[in-house]
Amino acid sequence: MNKILTLPALALALSACTMMSPGMTYTLSKQPAGMALNSSGTVMPKMDGSMVMTTAKIMGLAPNTYYVAHYHLQGTQSTNPCDSGGAPIMASKLVGQTDASGMLMLSGSVAKADVMNATYFNVHTATGPDGTPADAGVTCTAVKMM
Numbered sequence: 001m002n003k004i005l006t007l008p009a010l011a012l013a014l015s016a017c018t019m020m021s022p023g024m025t026y027t028l029s030k031q032p033a034g035m036a037l038n039s040s041g042t043v044m045p046k047m048d049g050s051m052v053m054t055t056a057k058i059m060g061l062a063p064n065t066y067y068v069a070h071y072h073l074q075g076t077q078s079t080n081p082c083d084s085g086g087a088p089i090m091a092s093k094l095v096g097q098t099d100a101s102g103m104l105m106l107s108g109s110v111a112k113a114d115v116m117n118a119t120y121f122n123v124h125t126a127t128g129p130d131g132t133p134a135d136a137g138v139t140c141t142a143v144k145m146m
Contacts, residue, residue, distance in 0.1 A: 052109065063099070065098050066127070066131070067124065069122065071110075072084075073089065086119060092110040095130070125138060
């Protein structure tokens with residue numbers, strides 16, 4: 001299923017590189033290698049000076065399970081960012097555990113300079129509270145920082 005991505009204060013290009021304006025809602029797509037999910041959610045990156053603050057709320061994930069999310073650089077496996085296998089930008093790592101209903105809440109900030117070359121935002125199942133990814137991702141969206 002699809003997840004919703006809302007970006008109120010940072011211009012990004014998401015979802016097949018469609019240009020976005022601050023405050024619009026966008027859809028995260030299931031990662032090709034990911035599990036089928038009936039989930040929806042919002043991700044809100046917001047620029048504040050030299051920092052990008054990201055808040056994510058995703059519903060419908062596996063209950064009581066750790067997830068890790070972060071921005072990625074463009075990889076070489078595909079021109080589609082989410083299929084490209086790009087390196088994660090570890091400074092943008094957000095880790096959390098879903099509650100009993102499968103809701104995940106994540107928030108954090110990162111230096112704007114660290115994520116300006118990001119081409120996608122990816123959410124992975126994690127092996128535990130340290131945030132080591134357990135899969136290629138369960139949901140993803142292309143981004144273009146501007």
